[in-house]
Amino acid sequence: MTTNEKDIHELQQMEIGAADEEQLTEREKELLRLERELNAKLDQQLLENPDKVPKAVWFIIPNEFGERFTFYGIKNLLQQYFKTAVGLNAIDAKVQTHAFTMMAYFFPLLGAAISDSWLGKYHTIVYLSIVYFLGTILLAVFSINGLIAQFGNYPLWTAMVPLTFIALGTGGIKPCVSSHGGDQYLPHQTKALDCHQD
Numbered sequence: 001m002t003t004n005e006k007d008i009h010e011l012q013q014m015e016i017g018a019a020d021e022e023q024l025t026e027r028e029k030e031l032l033r034l035e036r037e038l039n040a041k042l043d044q045q046l047l048e049n050p051d052k053v054p055k056a057v058w059f060i061i062p063n064e065f066g067e068r069f070t071f072y073g074i075k076n077l078l079q080q081y082f083k084t085a086v087g088l089n090a091i092d093a094k095v096q097t098h099a100f101t102m103m104a105y106f107f108p109l110l111g112a113a114i115s116d117s118w119l120g121k122y123h124t125i126v127y128l129s130i131v132y133f134l135g136t137i138l139l140a141v142f143s144i145n146g147l148i149a150q151f152g153n154y155p156l157w158t159a160m161v162p163l164t165f166i167a168l169g170t171g172g173i174k175p176c177v178s179s180h181g182g183d184q185y186l187p188h189q190t191k192a193l194d195c196h197q198d
Helices: 003-013 019-023 026-048 057-086 090-142 157-183 190-197
Strands: none
Touching: 057 090, 057 157, 090 157
8 A cells, every 4th residue: 555545445434523522642643634625626626616427426427327338238138049059948048138127126135234334436437347347258258168167058056157247247336326426525515416326
């Protein structure tokens, strides 16, 4: 960890009330002063241009777009994939497709719990986006003809393991990304916030 990362981590661990400031070490007081200066500087910049979209939003939007694009791209082709690549009959293909959809809409409960209880929104989005990406890569690799089996005879696990990773990933992104995007705005940025929520 670099010095700045350590400082930021220490600041995140401190929840300071006015009475608690007397108990802080000199280093902690200095970090708190630096944080307040930085926040004041950023707030001043935002006050000068209240309609400006925060920079972090331009990283959040592509992540959400990529997640939704991938999810619906996979979901629409999944039944056909189960029938042709895995060799399931139409009913079993439909059951497996609905199992994936069910997991994708159930796991946001888990993602929200992880976000609220342990990691916070940002880290939940980052870590579970990696899980999502890993699931997408595994699905593509397992679909290579002849790598594990011949086309039409792929084992069911070659589809369901990556799809479970994708469902876990979407479960971490879906409950966090909208509120994380909204958190980037200050209360006086109502015009820009309205554009974000529309």
